[in-house]
Amino acid sequence: MALSLTVLGSNAAMPAYGRITSAQVLHSNNFLYLIDCGEGTRIRLSEYKIKRNKIAVIFISHLHGDHCFGLPGVISSFFHFSRSQKLKIIGPVGIKKLINTFMEVSEGHLMYELEIIEHTADTFNLIYQNKDLEVYAFPLKHRIKTNGYLFRELQRDSNLIKEKITEFNLTIEEMRKLKKGLDIQRPNELILADEVTKQKTPAKSFAYCSDTIYDESLIDIVREVDLLYHETTYLHELKEKARARMHATSYEAAQLAKAASVSRLLIGHYSGMYRTPDALLDEAQSVFENSIAAYDGLMIDI
Numbered sequence: 001m002a003l004s005l006t007v008l009g010s011n012a013a014m015p016a017y018g019r020i021t022s023a024q025v026l027h028s029n030n031f032l033y034l035i036d037c038g039e040g041t042r043i044r045l046s047e048y049k050i051k052r053n054k055i056a057v058i059f060i061s062h063l064h065g066d067h068c069f070g071l072p073g074v075i076s077s078f079f080h081f082s083r084s085q086k087l088k089i090i091g092p093v094g095i096k097k098l099i100n101t102f103m104e105v106s107e108g109h110l111m112y113e114l115e116i117i118e119h120t121a122d123t124f125n126l127i128y129q130n131k132d133l134e135v136y137a138f139p140l141k142h143r144i145k146t147n148g149y150l151f152r153e154l155q156r157d158s159n160l161i162k163e164k165i166t167e168f169n170l171t172i173e174e175m176r177k178l179k180k181g182l183d184i185q186r187p188n189e190l191i192l193a194d195e196v197t198k199q200k201t202p203a204k205s206f207a208y209c210s211d212t213i214y215d216e217s218l219i220d221i222v223r224e225v226d227l228l229y230h231e232t233t234y235l236h237e238l239k240e241k242a243r244a245r246m247h248a249t250s251y252e253a254a255q256l257a258k259a260a261s262v263s264r265l266l267i268g269h270y271s272g273m274y275r276t277p278d279a280l281l282d283e284a285q286s287v288f289e290n291s292i293a294a295y296d297g298l299m300i301d302i
């Protein structure tokens with residue numbers, strides 16, 4: 001089991017310099033999760049050969065166009081891929097009206113079930129779970145109601161080493177306990193879970209914070225995640241502008257990553273004034289070395 005991420009769009013507000021607006025795909029086992037859906041997402045899904053029928057849920061952070069104007073294209077494009085599986089879309093209040101309006105005026109008919117869940121986070125809470133992962137929503141401070149999302153893989157039971165089952169003549173009940181990491185005490189022997197199971201890969205976590213001002217209340221929420229995505233619309237020299245528009249600077253995103261002791265920081269959501277994210281990355285790395293700059297097409301193993 002592994003989590004990985006593909007960045008589809010890394011720009012703020014308007015597509016520029018080959019970067020479209022916000023969209024990312026999180027890969028987990030057999031399912032994909034689309035996080036935000038800026039204009040051009042449908043094209044990127046094709047370009048990067050993302051198996052769109054595997055998208056189980058679309059999470060939308062907020063209803064500014066650079067995070068959701070790609071929805072009509074993506075939702076209708078499933079028609080050309082004979083989608084029959086249910087699709088869930090989770091986003092702040094208003095998303096139902098947005099989707100239902102364009103479906104209505106375009107007289108669109110879907111061949112699959114579409115479930116739209118409106119959730120405007122005012123606190124940290126669980127909004128989605130399946131056997132592989134849990135997703136929590138939490139509030140970000142932006143000009144309109146905005147959700148951040150925290151994806152946490154669930155720790156799976158360890159696998160038993162085949163030969164050990166016969167060697168110790170393990171019962172079903174013993175196997176169940178050993179898989180959970182519990183040792184077995186028999187009258188004349190102790191069977192250690194560590195000796196009869198394969199090392200399990202640690203559960204991974206990914207936090208998505210776009211768009212937001214620098215907000216220290218996020219530190220506890222994203223503490224020690226394996227990958228933190230935090231928007232960095234501007235360099236810190238434009239911190240007043242960032243604050244006025246309720247965005248963050250590279251310096252601030254890196255400060256948050258450092259304070260929360262995350263493993264890696266991914267920056268993105270760059271203003272169209274920057275031809276490349278080089279200066280933004282330099283600024284982030286001067287505070288938090290394990291910073292990576294998002295670009296359209298970037299793939300990261302989490």
Ligand SMILES: [Zn+2]
Pocket residue numbers: 012013022064066067211269
């Ligand atoms: Zn934005």
